[in-house]
Amino acid sequence: MTVRNTLAILLLLVGFTQYSCKKETLYNYEVEDVNVSRRDASKPNVKSTTEFISIAYSDVFGSTIPHDKLVKLQLAYSAFGDQKLIEQLVIRNFLQNTTNAIPSSQEMKGDVATFIQKSYVKFFGRNPNEYEAWYLKNMIDTDQSITPEIVYYGMMTSNEYRYY
Amino acid sequence: MERRSFIKKAAVATTGAFALPYILPSGRLFAASGNRIVNHVVVCLYAGGVRNLETMHKAEGNLMPNLLSGTEGINPQIIGGMTDLPSPFPTKLQSYGTLFKEFRYAAGATGHFNAHSAVLTGHYNLVDVNLKQRPANPTIFEYYRKHNSPSMSALNAWWVSNSLGPYPALNFSNYPGYGALYGANYIQPGSVISQDALSVLGDPKNFSGVDLEKINKIRSFCDNNFAKSFTAGDAGITNTTEDALLLDQYIKDSYTEALAGNYDNPWSVPEYMSGDMRNVFYAEKIIERFKPELLVVNMQDVDVCHTNFTQYCNNIRRADYSVAHLWNTIQSTPQMANDTMLIVVPEHGRNLDPNTVIDAYGRYALDHNNDDTSREIFCLVAGPSGKVVQNQVITTVTGQTIDVIPTVAKALGFLNEIPSGMLQGSPLDQALV
Numbered sequence A: 001m002t003v004r005n006t007l008a009i010l011l012l013l014v015g016f017t018q019y020s021c022k023k024e025t026l027y028n029y030e031v032e033d034v035n036v037s038r039r040d041a042s043k044p045n046v047k048s049t050t051e052f053i054s055i056a057y058s059d060v061f062g063s064t065i066p067h068d069k070l071v072k073l074q075l076a077y078s079a080f081g082d083q084k085l086i087e088q089l090v091i092r093n094f095l096q097n098t099t100n101a102i103p104s105s106q107e108m109k110g111d112v113a114t115f116i117q118k119s120y121v122k123f124f125g126r127n128p129n130e131y132e133a134w135y136l137k138n139m140i141d142t143d144q145s146i147t148p149e150i151v152y153y154g155m156m157t158s159n160e161y162r163y164y
Numbered sequence B: 001m002e003r004r005s006f007i008k009k010a011a012v013a014t015t016g017a018f019a020l021p022y023i024l025p026s027g028r029l030f031a032a033s034g035n036r037i038v039n040h041v042v043v044c045l046y047a048g049g050v051r052n053l054e055t056m057h058k059a060e061g062n063l064m065p066n067l068l069s070g071t072e073g074i075n076p077q078i079i080g081g082m083t084d085l086p087s088p089f090p091t092k093l094q095s096y097g098t099l100f101k102e103f104r105y106a107a108g109a110t111g112h113f114n115a116h117s118a119v120l121t122g123h124y125n126l127v128d129v130n131l132k133q134r135p136a137n138p139t140i141f142e143y144y145r146k147h148n149s150p151s152m153s154a155l156n157a158w159w160v161s162n163s164l165g166p167y168p169a170l171n172f173s174n175y176p177g178y179g180a181l182y183g184a185n186y187i188q189p190g191s192v193i194s195q196d197a198l199s200v201l202g203d204p205k206n207f208s209g210v211d212l213e214k215i216n217k218i219r220s221f222c223d224n225n226f227a228k229s230f231t232a233g234d235a236g237i238t239n240t241t242e243d244a245l246l247l248d249q250y251i252k253d254s255y256t257e258a259l260a261g262n263y264d265n266p267w268s269v270p271e272y273m274s275g276d277m278r279n280v281f282y283a284e285k286i287i288e289r290f291k292p293e294l295l296v297v298n299m300q301d302v303d304v305c306h307t308n309f310t311q312y313c314n315n316i317r318r319a320d321y322s323v324a325h326l327w328n329t330i331q332s333t334p335q336m337a338n339d340t341m342l343i344v345v346p347e348h349g350r351n352l353d354p355n356t357v358i359d360a361y362g363r364y365a366l367d368h369n370n371d372d373t374s375r376e377i378f379c380l381v382a383g384p385s386g387k388v389v390q391n392q393v394i395t396t397v398t399g400q401t402i403d404v405i406p407t408v409a410k411a412l413g414f415l416n417e418i419p420s421g422m423l424q425g426s427p428l429d430q431a432l433v
Helices: A003-019 A049-061 A067-078 A083-096 A105-110 A112-124 A130-142 A148-156 B003-019 B112-121 B140-147 B167-171 B195-201 B209-224 B241-259 B275-290 B301-306 B309-331 B401-411
Strands: B040-046 B097-104 B157-160 B185-187 B294-299 B340-345 B376-382 B392-400
Touching: A049 A067, A049 A083, A049 A148, A067 A083, A067 B195, A083 A148, A083 B195, A083 B241, A105 A112, A105 A148, A112 A130, A112 A148, A130 B209, A148 B209, B040 B112, B040 B275, B040 B309, B040 B401, B112 B140, B112 B167, B112 B401, B140 B157, B140 B294, B140 B401, B157 B275, B167 B185, B195 B241, B241 B275, B275 B294, B275 B309, B294 B309, B301 B309, B309 B340, B340 B401, B376 B401, B392 B401
Parallel strands: B040 B294, B040 B340, B097 B392, B157 B185, B157 B294
Antiparallel strands: B097 B376, B340 B376
């Protein structure tokens, strides 16, 4: 056997050891446990009239509602059968008031993502999920006529705003 | 006619009969199920507690000159405390219908809310009243909206009350299968259309139609991510989007009118518009604007009788004026004129024996504590001739509070649709042609 043959056999052996059958590696793909809950499950209670008016005022004006204003609103509120209709009227009056603390359109469009995040925390007491943040940002980015008042009114008249 | 042609024409005629809606003289698109006597009913609760002694028996003279025939003069002892009022309608109302002079609030405590509830539910409440709870039995509004065919929106059913407290709860019940979905629009005008309300609700932001579309898109997006819904029940009654816009405009227009001073003394009555007059006035505005098929309005100023008998008599007269004004408005409103039944009924009476409070004219005041006299009331059913028996007076003890709902249901043609056993009373057939 020549040296050349010996080398060839060695190379062959090395090749077998490298490429012959070997134990298959099993990969276990796992995901991290995430606690998933329905948002409505964590908000089982309907806000009372007083709570709704007080919270809405604070959300729009950034301050506590004066007592006399609360009393007047409560009275009008309880004197009409369709409470949704009266609530919308209450919020529209808040939005019309020039002393409110609503961000300007310029502020909103300067940082839409932050505006949405802050609005969710303010109105719903939570951060928006990825889809919610994307959807609203996309809506505001693609429609220059959307104002902060439009976003506020839409969120404040939604079902989630009525629960805690 | 060839067979093919006949079949073709017959098919077209049949299709047309089903497809083309009827436009009735009343303005309704479809004829209602059942035999309607009229297309509108207004119930006016002459409430606050009035005795038949002062109304039907005229113990102090004819305090109801617009409702009742007779020219009996006012008792000179109290005339100094009476306001002289003109007549808003030339004819005595009793000539337009049937007057039950000895009607009865036959059972249950003679409390205002309890008795209001009996009129509106057709059931006497014989247990303790929980003022924080809605009625245990369906209200007339729910019967109407559930059983009338075609079903009508809440814009056709109104409960106009003179005060808050427990009264807002009377626009729908807790009864299973009924409730807020079939409730009436409720308004206590004194609180909604007032200076105080105007100062906090009178300047709303107005969004354009385009803006509202964007708002709805955002709201719907939020609602789709939240399973609970703030709708009928927790939210009171819920109007359709279209009706809510009409109501929103109604409130807005009311503020405009109030700001213009048109509501200061719209009837130009001497001295002042009483609370009863104002409440009836606002009911009239609803009648003129929405032409509802069913409206209930109440008055309660006569309850001043707990402390002032003479003022009670004066308020009976103001209430009488209000009812006549209401009748005049109904007869001046297209679609409702000659097609409306008006039922006037107190909720209960007052005691025979006075309490110890004496007024400036030397008259003792009266409470209402379940004695026989506090159960004696009257009922006037007025309406178009040929539908309601005209100029009839029934002087024997006939009819009771729980008969009002069956009468309304019969008038609007849905009495037979109400499941048997749900109503305790019977229609006041003596008043119906």
